Structures are given as structure tokens and as C-alpha cells.
Amino acid sequence: MGRRKDKIKLGAFLLFTGHHVAAWRHPQASVGTDFENYFELAKLAEAAKFDAIFFADGVAARLKVVEAASRKAHSGVYPFEPITLLSALSSVTRNIGLIATASTSFSDPYNLARQFGSLDRLSAGRAGWNLVTSSDPEAAYNFGHEAQILHADRYDRAEEFADVVLGLWDSWDDDAFIRDRESGRYFDPERLHRLDHKGRHFKVRGPLNIPRSPQGRPVLVQAGASGPGKELAARTAEAIFAAHITLDEAKSFYADVKGKLGAYGRSLDDLKILPGIFPVVGRSETEAQEKFEALQELIQPQVGLNLLSQLSGVDLSPYPLDGPIPSDLPVTNAGKSRQELVLDLARRENLTIRQLYLRIAGARGHWQVVGTPSQIADVMEERFENYGADGFNIMAPIMPGGLADFIELVVPELRRRGLFRTEYEGTTLRENLGLKRPVNRFAVSNAAAAE
Amino acid sequence: MGRRKDKIKLGAFLLFTGHHVAAWRHPQASVGTDFENYFELAKLAEAAKFDAIFFADGVAARLKVVEAASRKAHSGVYPFEPITLLSALSSVTRNIGLIATASTSFSDPYNLARQFGSLDRLSAGRAGWNLVTSSDPEAAYNFGHEAQILHADRYDRAEEFADVVLGLWDSWDDDAFIRDRESGRYFDPERLHRLDHKGRHFKVRGPLNIPRSPQGRPVLVQAGASGPGKELAARTAEAIFAAHITLDEAKSFYADVKGKLGAYGRSLDDLKILPGIFPVVGRSETEAQEKFEALQELIQPQVGLNLLSQLSGVDLSPYPLDGPIPSDLPVTNAGKSRQELVLDLARRENLTIRQLYLRIAGARGHWQVVGTPSQIADVMEERFENYGADGFNIMAPIMPGGLADFIELVVPELRRRGLFRTEYEGTTLRENLGLKRPVNRFAVSNAAAAE
Incomplete structure (x- = not known):
């Protein structure tokens, strides 16, 4: 197979103490929750020419078992809300993309x-x-509901939500605001477009009361791995933050989703697939392994079980910690795909409950690689060249050290191999990711051009 | 009457082209809609030691009459959404308060x-x-409704909305996050407080998934001048951006609202009243008047009538431009107080429709003062010393020049009179406004202190 002509895209998935569930207990982790801490991380990623920084989000403190939650930094309580945080970072960074999570539900x-x-x-x-x-x-429970919204209903709403948002982003032509002092004409009414959306979930007249944005619209990112999730992504997403452990899983997901693009009139380049990777980097294999073990030893059983329950949707706390995963667990509403991912791993490798949580706690369901810079570059290259990924979302075990390690040790190795940029290609996130600037579907100039 | 011991508070009400409806057509106005333009204004206000910058907001483009709207910069289409804009400004400013408008409806x-x-x-x-x-x-229409929500219903929802938000801001004690690496205890469950709110409009479990904020909670500002608006403000607001033209109106509003505080267990200092002022500053009276006329001449009749209709809720376009205000106009849903404010002015001064829109268009219902620095300082001092205001929200006619004029000419005059600070008193908005940091109503330490 000839080498790919494009390069690896890199996102930095920022979580204030790091992605390892016990990271905050590590003597070298920052537990700083000030803006300055995030600013340092953003500067680090930007200096290394990462495509973007990425923030997860949720809209609830995860208190199902308060005693266990109180032992985790990641209990759903974030030092900042991501849209405001990325806005604050926007004025003190220049090139790096700013991706925030927000819920359609x-x-x-x-x-x-x-x-x-x-x-x-x-x-x-x-x-x-x-x-x-x-x-x-x-x-x-924080939004007026008595119970969780069902998976199918969430996706039904998400489909329509995405359509409304995409439509609103085309409310104004790029050249709608003429601001002609002489004639007193501030905007051209021909170049504004009411959406007049009426659907099952939403009635939205429009137009949006903000001009069209520099990228035409923000880059649309998704993570859903379920059937409806993949379909929505194939139809609308421009990047996917996937979670795959094996190369085969990654290749099959990649082929599956990219294969769906044609049906929606899209080309393979219109969607970048960027799986998460949890890299523990050492100058030697032993150093890497020791770094990893030092983190693993800090996991309290309460925390491990709670995380497992949160990720897989099943509560394993009633079962013996050093026994096998019970075979008759019920399917829950957490998303079947997430649950299967976790339980398949346990069954494939015949893990006890404790071994499973130890395995999961680090990368939290993502791809975990412990090794030297060249070992890590090897598996990234393999996954990229074999079309299992267009790039990666780096989930550093501890912050800021884990991200600094990756940048200091792995990034130069990727560059030596010609796999990662040395300068930004453009000024927008789209330009760096290699995504087209979308044409306004309603634009007057389109119509004129088509005539 | 002895002089007041406190000083005047100053907010800068930022509107990108200026507050005069035709400001954008003025050769000296910036029609810049970049972040840099706002950053310059924020720096200007901060260097002058203003308490805060303030952003209005709406959640619709005002297109009722698209042709007229297309001639106004202020058609409800803002270059930025205020929460994101102020977040971006937060990382490049140090002292100035950041007040954003957001809707409870x-x-x-x-x-x-x-x-x-x-x-x-x-x-x-x-x-x-x-x-x-x-x-x-x-x-x-942008939020699923077929028609505007009635005034009374909006206030019913606003009352409960404010209570929920205030409750959520007390979700965590100030010292809830202990982050003790040794014991592995990240937060203290005793110091988290679920809200469990169940009301007519909202069901919200809580807790909020962000720690308590530096000010205990953000400063709560309101503008409502109606009966329910004043009552809500007296119960919950810490600052009011009022709109009064005469000293008598200002004094009577001030006395009325401050008089209601006691019933809610609050003291006079817990709420600052900051009316808007639209200052046209000249080095001489003639220069000020000429500056004002130059702006007035730029108002197109379509725009004047449309603004009148938007502010007063009545459409005067069917009536002769140079005739009187008809006496039998219907009361609308726009808010009776707003409508009366505008129509009372016309009747008091026997204005024609054109004269009325010319009068209103500048300050848009706010207090308009055209004069020299000492004339403007005189009326501000008078209103402050007579308890018509605790400070003012400066609505500069054009940006950035009008704000720069006020800062260069009027602020030094206020300082000479000992009416305005030369240095910030504190580091938070509360400290500068002279507002207490609220105690967490649920805090464990309160309970301990009360025992």
C-alpha cells in the first residue's frame, strides 16, 4: 500500500487533572483549576501545532454514589463550562482550533x-x-425530566437539532452586511434567509441574529458509535472522536462510516476520523510501565467500580471484586455500544472485575498505549496508514506532564517520519483539518451562479 | 443636605457602533465588528476605572419591517453573543466588571x-x-412559540428562574473541594447541596456542576421598570439599569425601589441604581449641539418610525409624520411602562411624530444630555446627590469617539469634584460596586456558626 499523502491530525483532549481517573492524586499532576492552568495547556498544544484542543462536557454532577464520586476529580464537576472557557482562550491563542462539547438533549x-x-x-x-x-x-433531572431520555428519543431530537443549527448558520449570506454609510443601507434584505423550521421537536423562525461566521460554520464534531450515531455523523459530522481499542475495530468503524458518506452526497475527505489515544510515554519501556503502574496504584476500588458502572451502564459493585464478569447483565439505556465495548474487552481477555476496572480506569474505554516514543509512533502510523484513523485525539494521563511528554518525545518522532506538520497550513480550523468551507445553501450568489 | 460619602459608579454600555440609531453612518464611528473593536472599548473603560462594561442582548433579529430594519445597525443582529464575548474579554482585562444580558424566557x-x-x-x-x-x-418565534409570551407570564417564569439560578449558585460550599491527595478525598459530600427544586415552570435537581464562584455568585442586574419588574428587583437584584429622563422620575423610582428592600430583609446598600445617560460632550455648548445635530441629520424617517414602534410598542407609521401623536392608541404587550414613558414625553412637550422620533432616536428612551463637561458633571452630581442614582450607565452616542470624549472630558471633572474613583477599590465587581459577598444559604459552616 502506498503511503497516505495527507498527514496525521492531532487534537489535545484537555481534562484538567489528566485522563487517568486517579491522576489528581499523582504528585506531578496539577490539580489547579484556574484559567491559567488551561491557558498553559492550550499554549503547549498550540506551540506543538496541534489542530485543536477539545473539551468534553456534561450537564450534571455524577452523584449516583456520592461517596465514590467524592473520590474522583471527574465527577462531572468541571472548573469551567466549555463554551465560556474556549471563548476566554480564543483571545489569547492564535492558531489552535477550539472544540467544545454541547448537548442536543x-x-x-x-x-x-x-x-x-x-x-x-x-x-x-x-x-x-x-x-x-x-x-x-x-x-x-436538571432539566425538568423525571427520568433519563431514551436513546432513540435522544437521537430523534439530535437529528432535528442538527438540522436546525445548520440551517440557522446559513441565515445570512457572507456578504449580507454591506454597511453603506452613503445610502444608509446596513444589510441587504435579499441576503437574509428565514429558516421557518417546523418539526417534531422544534419550531424556529430565524434568522439567527449573528452574521455568518468565518468558517461558514463551526466544524461539526461527533462521537456517537451506535447505529443512529453513525448515521447522524455520516450525514452531518466533519470529524468523529471515536473510541476503539484494536486496529481491526478502528478499520472496520472507519470503513463503515466513510462508506456511508456517498449516500449523503459527501466525499471521503469531508469527514475526519480521530480516535482517542491514551499514551503513557517513557524514554524506555520500563520507564513507561513504571509511570503507568504509579498511576494505577492510586485507584481506589470504590472509584474503579463507579467508573465501570458509569462507562458500561452496569453496576458491578454487588459482585466479588476478584471474580469474573457475570454473564447475565441487563442491557441499559446508557447506550448499547458503550456497554458492549467494555464488556467485550473483559470477556475477550477473561478479566476479573478488578482487572477490568484497572484496565478501563486509565484510558476510560479508549485506546491505551504504554511505551517508548518510537513504539507509540509505530502504532499511530500503523493505524493511520491502514485507514483506521485520519488523526488522533491525545488523552494525556496526567496534566500537564503527560501532554508535555507526548509533545516532547512523540511529536518529533512523528515529524521525522513526515507524518505531522511543522507549521499550520491555514488560519482556520477547517483549513488545518483539510475541510472545505461550506457554501451557504440559501445564498443569492449561488442562485445567480446556477442560472 | 450633606454630601454622600460613597462615590458614583460608572458602567460603559457598549453597543458596537454607538447608541445613536444613525451612529454607524457617522464618518467618525467605527462600524468594526471584530473582537479587536470591543477589546479597544473595554481597555478604554478599564483604563478610566469604570466599574463594568455592559452588553444588551436579544434573541431575534428585529425584522418586523425588514426594509426599515435593513437601515439600522441595531436590528437585533449583534456581532457577538454577550456571554462568549465577555468570556473572551475576561482573559485580556484585569479589573473591569463584565455584565451580560440573558433572557429568563x-x-x-x-x-x-x-x-x-x-x-x-x-x-x-x-x-x-x-x-x-x-x-x-x-x-x-425562535423558541417554539406561536406568539409572544404575555408580560405577566414572563415575570412569573422570571421569578422562579431567578430563584433556581440563585439556588444553584449555592450548590457547593466555598470550601467543598478539598482535593486531599493522601486520603483520596476530592470533595466533601457534606458540603454539596442538591437543590431539588420543583415549581410551576422548572424541576431542577442540582447540584450545579461547577464550584462556587469567586464572588459567591455573579452580580445580579435588572432593568424592569414595571410593577412586577420592580418587585423582582427589590427581592433579588443588586444593580438596576433604570431609564429615567427627569430628576423627579429618577428620585421617585429610586425611593420606590429602595423602599421595598426592607420587606425582603435587605439594606439600602444591597442594591445600586444606575440609570442610563446618553451624553453628547463638547468643549463648548455649541460644539456639543453641533455634534448632536450631525447625528440627528443622519436618521432616516423609516428608521425613526420603526424605532419608535419598537420602543413604545405602537406603530405610528400610518399617521402624518408632522402631526400630533394620536390620543387613542391601544396598550400593547411590549410592557406598559415602556410605552407610557415614550408617549408621556410626547404629550408633555407637545411633539409631532417626527419630533418624537428625533427625540427618542438618540438616547432611545434614556436620559439625554448635550453640553460641556461641567454641565454634564453638574446634572450627574445633582442626580447622585439627590438620591436619583448611585451611578450611571454611560451610553456613548458613537463608538469609540463618544466614550473616549466622556472619559477624556467628563471623568476628570467628576474626579475633581471627588465624585469618582482614581483607583479600583477591590479586585471583584462586588468590591468595586460596594456590594457584600453573599453567604451560601446552605453552607455547613453557617449551620455550625449558628449552633
Whole structure:
């Protein structure tokens, strides 16, 4: 197989203490929760020419078992809300993309379209929206519901939500605001487009009350791995943050989703697949392994079980810690794909409950690689060249050290191999990711051009 | 009467082209809609030691009469959404307060509480929320409604919305996050407080998934001048951006609202009243008058009538431009107080429709003062010393020049009179406004102290 002509894209998935569940207990982790801490991480990623920084989000503190939650930094309580945090970072960074997670189940499409449009304008074209439907069962209670919203209903709403947001982002032609002092004409009414959306979930007149954004619209990112999730992504997403452990899983997901693009009139380049990778980098294999073990030893059993329950949707706390995974677990509403991913891993490798949580706790369901810079570059290259990924979302075990390690040790190795940029290709997130600037579907100039 | 011991508070009400409706057509106005333009204005206000910058907002383009709207910069289409804009400004300013408008009718209390909490953390204690119920009839169409929500219903929802948000901001004690590496205890479960709110409009479990903010909570600002608006403000607001033209109106509003505080267990200092002032400053009276006339001449009749209709809720376009205001106009849903304010002015001064829109268009219903620095300082001092105001929200006619004029000419005059600060008193917006940091109503330490 000839080498790919494009290069690896890199995102930095920032979580304030790091991705390892016990990272915050590590003597070298920052538990700083000030803006300065995030600013340092963003500067680090930007200096290394990462495509984007990425923030996960949820809209509930995860208190199902308060005693266990109180032992985790990642209990769903974030030092900042991501849209405001990325806005604050937009004015002190220049090139790096800014991707925030926001929920279609617990937001309003008009407000969301406007805030992301605003972030795209504030950052001169660097915004991305990671669309999630919020599988966390506790979120619904903060938004008037008596119980979690069913998976199918969440996706039904998400489909329509995405359509409304995409439509609102085309409310104005790029050249709608003429601001002609002499004639007193501020905008051209021909170049504004009311959406007049009437659907099952939403009625939205429009237009959006913000001009079209520098990228045409923010980059639309998704993560859903379920059937409806993949379909929505194939139809609308421009990047996917996937979670795959084996190369085969990654290749099959890649082929599956890319294969669906044609049916929606899209080309293979219109969607970048960027799986998460949890890299523990050492100058030697032994150093890497020791770094990893030092983190693993800090995991308290309560925390491990709680995380397992949160990721897989099943509560394993009633079963013996050193016994096998019970075979008759019920399927839950957390998202079947997530649950199967976790339980398949346990069954494939015949893990006890303790071994499973130790395995999961680090990368939290993502691809975990412990090794030297060249070992890590090897598997990244393999996955990239074999079309299992177009790039990766780096989930550093501890912050800031784990991200600094990756940048200091692995990035130069990727560059030596010609796999990663030395300078930004463009000024917008789209340009760096190699995505087209979308044409306004309603634009007057399109119509004129088509005549 | 002895002089007041406190000083005048100053807010800068930023509107990108200026507050005069035709400002954008003026050769000296910036029609820049980039972040840089706002950053310059924020720096200007901060260097002058203003308490805060303030952003209005709406959630609809005002297109009722598209042809007229297309001639106004202020058609409800903003270059940025205020929460994201102020977040971006938070990282490049140090001292100035950041007050954003957000609607209780078209937002969700959990998301709003979290974003403002986040802004307060990002800015190290400089956030304020201007609570509005959105009287703009066009907003409802963007949020699933077939018609505007009635005034009484908006206030019913706003009352409960404010209570939910205030409750969520007390979700965690100030010292809830202990982050003790040794014991593995990240937070203290005793110091988290579920809200468990169940009301007519909202069911919200809580807790908010962000720690308590530096100011305890963002400063709560309101503008409502109606009966329910004043009552809500007296119960919950910490600053009011009022709109009064005469000294008598200002004094009577001030006395009325301050008089209501006691019933809610609050003291006179817990609420600052900051009316808008639209100052046209000249080095001589003639220069000031000429500056004002130059702007007035740029108003197109379509724009004047449309603005009148938007502010007063009545459409005067069917009537002769140079005739009187008809006496039998119907009361509308725009808010009776707003409508009366405008029509009373016309009747008091026997204005024609054209004269009325010329009068209103400048300050748009606010207090308009055209004069020399000492004349402007005189009326500000008079209003302050007579308890018609605790400070003012400066609505510069054009940006950036009008704000620069005020700062260069009027601020030094206020300082000479000992009426305005030369240095910030504190680091938070509360400290500068002279507002107490609220105690967490649920805090464990309160309970301990009370025992």
C-alpha cells in the first residue's frame, strides 16, 4: 500500500487533572483549576501545532454514589463550562482550533447556534461543536425530566437539532452586511434567509441574529458509535472522536462510516476520523510501565467500580471484586455500544472485575498505549496508514506532564517520519483539518451562479 | 443636605457602533465588528476605572419591517453573543466588571447558572448577569412559540428562574473541594447541596456542576421598570439599569425601589441604581449641539418610525409624520411602562411624530444630555446627590469617539469634584460596586456558626 499523502491530525483532549481517573492524586499532576492552568495547556498544544484542543462536557454532577464520586476529580464537576472557557482562550491563542462539547438533549438550538457562531467569530474561524446527546442518566433531572431520555428519543431530537443549527448558520449570506454609510443601507434584505423550521421537536423562525461566521460554520464534531450515531455523523459530522481499542475495530468503524458518506452526497475527505489515544510515554519501556503502574496504584476500588458502572451502564459493585464478569447483565439505556465495548474487552481477555476496572480506569474505554516514543509512533502510523484513523485525539494521563511528554518525545518522532506538520497550513480550523468551507445553501450568489 | 460619602459608579454600555440609531453612518464611528473593536472599548473603560462594561442582548433579529430594519445597525443582529464575548474579554482585562444580558424566557436556568458561574471564575470575580424577560415580540418565534409570551407570564417564569439560578449558585460550599491527595478525598459530600427544586415552570435537581464562584455568585442586574419588574428587583437584584429622563422620575423610582428592600430583609446598600445617560460632550455648548445635530441629520424617517414602534410598542407609521401623536392608541404587550414613558414625553412637550422620533432616536428612551463637561458633571452630581442614582450607565452616542470624549472630558471633572474613583477599590465587581459577598444559604459552616 502506498503511503497516505495527507498527514496525521492531532487534537489535545484537555481534562484538567489528566485522563487517568486517579491522576489528581499523582504528585506531578496539577490539580489547579484556574484559567491559567488551561491557558498553559492550550499554549503547549498550540506551540506543538496541534489542530485543536477539545473539551468534553456534561450537564450534571455524577452523584449516583456520592461517596465514590467524592473520590474522583471527574465527577462531572468541571472548573469551567466549555463554551465560556474556549471563548476566554480564543483571545489569547492564535492558531489552535477550539472544540467544545454541547448537548442536543439539554440545549436550545437557537442559543447554541448563536454561541458557537459567536465563538467562531471571536476566534477568527477556529470553533468546533462536539454534538452529544448526553447519555449521563443524571443530566435529565436538571432539566425538568423525571427520568433519563431514551436513546432513540435522544437521537430523534439530535437529528432535528442538527438540522436546525445548520440551517440557522446559513441565515445570512457572507456578504449580507454591506454597511453603506452613503445610502444608509446596513444589510441587504435579499441576503437574509428565514429558516421557518417546523418539526417534531422544534419550531424556529430565524434568522439567527449573528452574521455568518468565518468558517461558514463551526466544524461539526461527533462521537456517537451506535447505529443512529453513525448515521447522524455520516450525514452531518466533519470529524468523529471515536473510541476503539484494536486496529481491526478502528478499520472496520472507519470503513463503515466513510462508506456511508456517498449516500449523503459527501466525499471521503469531508469527514475526519480521530480516535482517542491514551499514551503513557517513557524514554524506555520500563520507564513507561513504571509511570503507568504509579498511576494505577492510586485507584481506589470504590472509584474503579463507579467508573465501570458509569462507562458500561452496569453496576458491578454487588459482585466479588476478584471474580469474573457475570454473564447475565441487563442491557441499559446508557447506550448499547458503550456497554458492549467494555464488556467485550473483559470477556475477550477473561478479566476479573478488578482487572477490568484497572484496565478501563486509565484510558476510560479508549485506546491505551504504554511505551517508548518510537513504539507509540509505530502504532499511530500503523493505524493511520491502514485507514483506521485520519488523526488522533491525545488523552494525556496526567496534566500537564503527560501532554508535555507526548509533545516532547512523540511529536518529533512523528515529524521525522513526515507524518505531522511543522507549521499550520491555514488560519482556520477547517483549513488545518483539510475541510472545505461550506457554501451557504440559501445564498443569492449561488442562485445567480446556477442560472 | 450633606454630601454622600460613597462615590458614583460608572458602567460603559457598549453597543458596537454607538447608541445613536444613525451612529454607524457617522464618518467618525467605527462600524468594526471584530473582537479587536470591543477589546479597544473595554481597555478604554478599564483604563478610566469604570466599574463594568455592559452588553444588551436579544434573541431575534428585529425584522418586523425588514426594509426599515435593513437601515439600522441595531436590528437585533449583534456581532457577538454577550456571554462568549465577555468570556473572551475576561482573559485580556484585569479589573473591569463584565455584565451580560440573558433572557429568563428563552434560556434554561441550569445552563445559564453554569455559564455565568464559569464567567465569574474565568474573570476571577468580575461577572454580572443582567436578567431580562425579553419583551421583543419576535424572539418567541425562535423558541417554539406561536406568539409572544404575555408580560405577566414572563415575570412569573422570571421569578422562579431567578430563584433556581440563585439556588444553584449555592450548590457547593466555598470550601467543598478539598482535593486531599493522601486520603483520596476530592470533595466533601457534606458540603454539596442538591437543590431539588420543583415549581410551576422548572424541576431542577442540582447540584450545579461547577464550584462556587469567586464572588459567591455573579452580580445580579435588572432593568424592569414595571410593577412586577420592580418587585423582582427589590427581592433579588443588586444593580438596576433604570431609564429615567427627569430628576423627579429618577428620585421617585429610586425611593420606590429602595423602599421595598426592607420587606425582603435587605439594606439600602444591597442594591445600586444606575440609570442610563446618553451624553453628547463638547468643549463648548455649541460644539456639543453641533455634534448632536450631525447625528440627528443622519436618521432616516423609516428608521425613526420603526424605532419608535419598537420602543413604545405602537406603530405610528400610518399617521402624518408632522402631526400630533394620536390620543387613542391601544396598550400593547411590549410592557406598559415602556410605552407610557415614550408617549408621556410626547404629550408633555407637545411633539409631532417626527419630533418624537428625533427625540427618542438618540438616547432611545434614556436620559439625554448635550453640553460641556461641567454641565454634564453638574446634572450627574445633582442626580447622585439627590438620591436619583448611585451611578450611571454611560451610553456613548458613537463608538469609540463618544466614550473616549466622556472619559477624556467628563471623568476628570467628576474626579475633581471627588465624585469618582482614581483607583479600583477591590479586585471583584462586588468590591468595586460596594456590594457584600453573599453567604451560601446552605453552607455547613453557617449551620455550625449558628449552633
